[in-house]
Amino acid sequence: MESSINKTCKVCSKTKPIIEFTKSHINKKGQQYKPKCKDCQSQYQKQWIDNNKEQVDTYAKQYRENNRQKTRDVAIQYYYNNKAERLKYMSKWKSQNKEKWEAYTKEYNQENKQYKQEQIKTKATEVQGVYALYDNGECLYVGESSWLNHRLYLHKSYTRKPSRNKSQRELYEILNKKHPNFVCGIIEETPNHKEREQHYINQLKPLYNG
Numbered sequence: 001m002e003s004s005i006n007k008t009c010k011v012c013s014k015t016k017p018i019i020e021f022t023k024s025h026i027n028k029k030g031q032q033y034k035p036k037c038k039d040c041q042s043q044y045q046k047q048w049i050d051n052n053k054e055q056v057d058t059y060a061k062q063y064r065e066n067n068r069q070k071t072r073d074v075a076i077q078y079y080y081n082n083k084a085e086r087l088k089y090m091s092k093w094k095s096q097n098k099e100k101w102e103a104y105t106k107e108y109n110q111e112n113k114q115y116k117q118e119q120i121k122t123k124a125t126e127v128q129g130v131y132a133l134y135d136n137g138e139c140l141y142v143g144e145s146s147w148l149n150h151r152l153y154l155h156k157s158y159t160r161k162p163s164r165n166k167s168q169r170e171l172y173e174i175l176n177k178k179h180p181n182f183v184c185g186i187i188e189e190t191p192n193h194k195e196r197e198q199h200y201i202n203q204l205k206p207l208y209n210g
């Protein structure tokens with residue numbers, strides 16, 4: 001016997017309360033339910049998995065593999081989207097590992113100095129975009145340029161001798177006195193650098209963009 005509160009299962013032939021059945025669709029007669037009770041349905045699913053073990057395993061493996069790929073893609077995306085975050089981390093590392101840092105950069109500069117100067121002078125590897133200055137995890141300054149490498153080079157040189165720069169002498173004097181160990185780097189390469197600079201100023205709240 002079927003009523004609106006009980007239903008008989010097509011598989012086990014037991015009459016059970018309607019909540020023991022899964023809802024299917026609604027028609028003129030109202031809410032309809034699957035012909036199998038939930039117990040029989042789950043029994044059927046277990047049986048199906050047992051009978052299709054190979055297929056299920058392959059699917060699970062594929063799923064894991066896809067997920068791994070996705071996780072990797074997200075990580076790579078994060079890395080490229082967070083150059084400012086890396087710079088911040090680097091500046092902290094530098095302030096805690098000054099000797100190591102100096103040893104590394106000394107070695108690096110010895111190997112690359114001439115090449116680097118040549119690159120900057122000839123603007124051979126120039127990029128346009130936004131850059132930032134950090135010291136011990138704190139964002140000091142955000143700027144934009146059509147000649148980023150050249151601009152970063154100038155920052156270092158002006159900080160050593162603030163008197164060389166008239167328009168931003170104050171900034172370089174502060175950098176020289178308070179932040180001689182700042183790090184600087186490109187945070188986004190984009191032709192849209194003026195607009196993006198403002199975005200980063202709002203986001204990173206640098207100390208000296210005034």
Ligand SMILES: [Zn+2]
Binds near residue numbers: 014036037038
């Ligand atoms: Zn049943």
